[in-house]
Amino acid sequence: MQFNKVFALLLLLSAACESIAQNKYQWKQASAGGYTYKYVTNDPMQTRFYTLKNGMSVILTVNHKEPRVVYRMAVRTGSNNDPKDHTGLAHYLEHLLFKGTDKYGTLDWAKEKPYLDKIDALYEKYGATKDSAARIAIYHQIDSISGVASHFAIANEYDKLMSNLGSQKTNAHTWVEETVYEEDIPSNAVDKFLAIQAERFRNPIFRLFHTELEAVYEEKNRGLDNDGVKVQEAMMSGLFPTHNYGQQTTIGTIEHLKNPSLIAIRNYYNKYYVPNNMGIILSGDFDVDAMIKKVEQAFAYMQAKPVMEYKSAPEKPITAPIVKDIFGPSAENMRICFRTPAASTHDAMVLDLASSVLSNGKAGLFDLNLNKQQKAQGTQAGLQQYKDYGLFIMLGSPKQGQKLEEVKDLLIGQLELLKKGNFDESMIRAIVANSKLDLLQSLDNSTSSAQHLMDAFIKNRCAQWDKEVSYLDDMAKVTKAELVAVVNKYLNDKNYVLIYKRNGTDASIAKVIKPTITPIETNAGKSSDFVKKMEAIAVGDIQPLWLDYDKDIKLSKNGIADVLTVQNNTNELxxxxxxxxxxxxxxxxxxxxxxxxxxxxxxxxxAEQISKSFYNIACNFNISTNAEFTTVAITGLQENFDKAVGLFEDILANCKADEAALAALKSRIMKARANAKTNKQSIMQGLISYARYGAKNPFNTAMTDAEIDQLKAADLVNELHNLMQYKHRIMYYGPLADADFKTGIARLHTLPAGFKDYPAKVNFTPAVQSANQLLFTNYDMVQSEIAWVRNDVGYDANKEVVVNVFNNYFGGGMGSVVFQTIRESKALAYSTFASYNTPSKKEYPFYMMAYVGCQADKMNEAIKGMNELLTELPVSEQRFELAKTGFKKDLETQRITKEDIIASYLSAQQKGWKGDFRKDEYAALSTLKLEDVQKMHKEQISGKAYTYCVVASDKKIKLDDLKTIGEVKTVSLEELFGY
Incomplete structure (x- = not known):
């Protein structure tokens, strides 16, 4: 939901937080530029809703913050509509919509088509064949013909087109009732962009299918290694024994994945990808009247067809708790899940409010009674909403020595308080006020606007946009009595699904076996006539805007502290x-x-009163600490600045030691440390730190168990009481001018006569990789994950521009060398990237990191494939120009605003830059050549020693295979984590 800035602010300032009369938000119809549209009065986004003659919805909202346009093509179909014998089909199709049409993605469509027809037929034969030997023979034919067909195909021409435009965030996703295609383009590229999108959906061709199919296999196997995915599937199947929400997963079954039908995919496309089932959402910098005309001209060719919406028989009530146990290596947790009504209902809104009464991060029942009192490792609640139903979910994880069943009892106990109305009714007003504050903060974000409108379109809620705009006003009208009644109606002691995620081995896992795939031809560097035509179309220039730190930021003093301020002229935050x-x-x-x-x-x-006090004034505070910085953040409405800052200063100066709270915190810290050892992402993070700095590194230089055990409450309280005695800078983004802010902060923030020196810093020396080494940590998983790590030369600002273009060229995005080779051509991994990383400070070196996540039985091939790219750089002038163009257009359209100006200034200081360094990079682009990228690869990457970090199951891979790379060191979890 989005709200008018002034309107939202007035509501926040209102003591009673009363809602405005319902007739403030009314549907109206208007015409402009020859087009009729609908809108809702007092909609802060001023959204226009159009319906083209062919039934396509076009939803437009303007935001001139930066010269970019966020695009969503939303299709009201997902895995709900997958045929029962072809689950996963909608997701397959999403992948294939990146493969081109008969005009692009091909060198010669007439010659390519006969081979694709043969492949279509072979997949039908393959799916109907049960004999394993015969299936192998048929797949060999598919592989062979696919190899021939690939000589006429051009892999990833779509990504080349988007790179040429300067698009960011090229992506798509499929879920139960939606398939959505996403872009973020420069505003001067709209005409070309719409021409490409119109062509994309005109006649998509399903080429290069068997390598993309292997990528989906990989995605499935990654899900088998993800305990969260397994819990999600168990929850959905328990709550929805009839509806496809629970009966068909988006990724599909292994059996169906192994027997795809291109004919079924084409039929699905023709059935659901029709204009009256599709919506274009655009949010950003454009003229609305001109935009709707361009959209209609681009998509008028599409013809409407009847679409039968998926309808399930109503779910029967759950009459007794359904209990499911899920096993896996990650940390234990549990959840209690209730089925709730459809997104468009009033009760869904009330339950949304109820979830916040339980859990809002600050002052909910879970927050105060469980988390604040440390009765569990962590708890929360929320409403997950779909079109036909919702899910009310309560989650908890156990602290040390606590059983999952005990956590369940804690959650149920708080739910009982909610059901009995044992909470302060003022909580409703506080929830609404904080929600409006969150919305006010996101008003200028085009991506947030597009996402919200996309969700409304998918759930058929655009026709109720008046209710969307008035959502929080309506929520403010909910009484405590109504909330209690609705909660008791849907959340009782019998109608839930209870899921325990336990530690243990999942005996049910059966991975998708990799087929034999011969690397295909990607025709890198070649272009179709359509792409050449698009690239030849000139677009107007967008002039970059650089920061002038002397003007854009105020640098001054408040006593002995440096003060950095940027004035907020947009709102009162x-x-x-x-x-x-x-x-x-x-x-x-x-x-x-x-x-x-x-x-x-x-x-x-x-402690409870402090949380409530901040929540009631819609303000927040946080202290965050990383390796080299500690930052205190206080945020909220300027009207409550004095209250918020004064309260924080009082808390920090006067907080009292609490040994019981410390004992509970110690226990939870020990549990969190144990949980980290079960998390494969944390394990890989530890290996990378080991590779960069050696056995003693930042990741494992934490407090020992003994140090934590001996810690006294007074030690930590002294840390807090003395914090402001150390040198710190004061930074402010808000409505006050610099002088007024300094007057206010001087009154609230007492500075010492002189700052204390910082404690001596532990410095970590980057390791020098003189020979290949392999670090291995065992983890029970289907996949294997490999990272290549190498520290390189010291920082040099003059290398930044070639580094950025090199990263675009080599390892970033779908058009990069790494993605095209490892995934597109060789089908060795679902996830892969490589990056030459720039340090945050001038004192630190550049470092190289590459990554492949693949099936364990493909690990040796994947390592070989990446090593070939690290040794020999494939050269393509076309790819270089695209990489260079993409970076250039990023610089042209980037707008650094608000507190980001302060962050930019501080980053420049850390790197030793004078002024906005982007200006120097932009100038250097004009003389950058492909030879510069080649030289960088040769001097910094090729022929170098690397430390290989491998997380995998020793039951799925052979450690002897790894010894051919270099010395293998098995790193225990104790060595890795330091405890």
């Missing part, structure tokens, strides 16, 4: 930061002290 140039490398207690503060009281306020 403020952000205040105190930043210290010290972090965990200076003091290992800092992050623990920051966590401890939320559980402490003062002489005036209990």
């Amino acid at each position: 403020f952000s205040l930061y105190y930043q210290f140039d010290m972090g965990t490398w200076n003091d290992k207690l800092l992050p623990l002290a920051a966590s401890y503060l939320q559980f402490l009281s003062t002489d005036k306020y209990s």
Whole structure:
């Protein structure tokens, strides 16, 4: 939901937070530029809803913040509509919509088509054949003919087209009732972009299918390694024994994945990809009247067809708890799930509110009674909404020594309080006020607007946009009695699904076996006539805007502290930061002290009262600590600036030691550390840190178990009381001018006569890779994950431009060398990338990292494939120009605003830049050549020693295979984590 800035602000300032009369939001119809549209009065986004003659919905909202346009092509179909014998089909189709048409993605469509027809027929034969030997023979034919057909195909021409436009975030996703295609383009490229999108949906060709099919196999196998995915599937199947929400997964069954039908996919496309089932959402910098004309001209060729919407028989009530146990290696957790009504219903809105009464991150029942009192490792609640039904979910994870069943009892206990109305009715007003604050903060975000409109289109809620705009006003009208009645109606002690995610081996996992695939021809560097035509179309220039730190930011002093301010001329929100140039490398207690503060009281306020006080004034505070910085952030409405800052200062200065709270925190820290050892992402993060710095590294230089056990409450309280004695800068983004802000902050923030010196910093020396080494950690998984790590030369600002273009060329995006080779041509991985990384400070070196996540039985091939690219750079002038153009257009359309100006300035200081360095990069692009990228690869990457980081199951891979790479060191979890 989005709201008018002034309107939302007025509501926030209203003590009673009363809603405006319903007739403030009325549907109207108007005409402009020869087109009729509908809109809702007082819609802050001023959204226009058009319906083209062919039934296609076009939804437009303007935002001139930056010269870009966010695009969503939303199709009201997903895995709900998959045929029962071809689950996963909608998702397959989404992948294939990137493969081109009979005009692009092909060198010669007339010659390519006969081979694709043969492949279509062979897949039908393959799916109907049961004999394994015969299936192998047929797949060999598919592989052979696909190889011939690939000589006429051009892989990833769509991505080339988008790169040429300067598009960002090229992506798509499929879910149960939606398939959505996403782009973010420069506003000067709209005409070319719409021509490409219109062509994309005119006659998509399903080429290069068997390598893309292998990528989907990989995606399926990654899901088998993801305990969260398994819990989600168990939840959906339990709540929806009839509806396809629970009966068909978006990724599909293994059996159906192994027997795809291109004919079935084509039939699905023809059935559901019709204009009256599709919506174009555009949010950004454009003229609305001109845009609708362009959209209609582009898509008028599409013809409407009747579409039968998926309808399931109503689900029968759940009359007894359904309990499911899910096993896997990750940390234990549990959830209680209730089936709730459709998105468009009033009760769904009330249940949304109810979920916030339980859990809003600050002052909900879970927040105060469970999390604040540390009765579990963590708990939360929320409403997940679909078109036909919703899901009310309560989640919890156990603390040390706690059973999942005990967590379940805790959650049920808080739900009972909600059902009995044991909460303050003022909580409803506070929830609405904080929700409006969140919306106010996101008003200028085109992506947020597009996402919300896309969701409304998918759920058939565009016709109820008046209710969307008035959503929080309507929520404010809900009484405590109504909320309690609705909660009792849907959430009782019998009608839920209870899922326990336990540690253990999942004996049911059966991975999708990799077929034999011969690498295909991608025809890199070649272009179809359509692409050449598109590239030849000139577009107007967008002039880049550089920051002038002397004008865009105020640098001054408040006593002995540096002050950096940027004035907010848009709304009445403020952000205040105190930043210290010290972090965990200076003091290992800092992050623990920051966590401890939320559980402490003062002489005036209990910990619970503090949380409620901040929530009631729609303000927030947070202390975050990383390796080298600690930042205090206080945010909210400027009207409440004095209250928020004063309250925080009082808490920090007067918080009292609480040994019981510390004992509970210690226990939860120990549990979190144990949980981290079960998380494969954390394990890989630890291996990469080991590779970069050696056995003693930033990742494992944490407090030991003994140090945590011996920690006293006074130690942490002293950290908090003394924090402001250390040197820090004060940063402000808000409505006040610099002088007015300094007057206010001087009154609220007391500075010492002189700052204390920071504790001595522990420095970590980057490792020098002189020979290949392999670090291995065992993890129970179907997949294997490999990262290549190498520290390189010291930072040089003059290398930034070639580094950025090299990364676009080599390892970033679907058109890069790495993606095209590892995934598109060789089908060795679903996820792969490579990047030459720029340090955050001038004192640190550049470093190279590459990554492949693949099936364990493809690991050796994947390593070989990446090593070939690290050794020899494939050269393509076309790919280089696209990489260079993409970076150039990113610079031209980037607008650094608000508090990001301060962040940009500080980053420039850390790197030793004078002024906005993007200006220098932009100028350097004009002389950059492909030879510069080749030289960088040769000098910094090729022929170098790397540390290979491997996370995999020793039951799925052979460690002896890894010894051919270099010395293998098996790193235990204790070595990796340091505890």
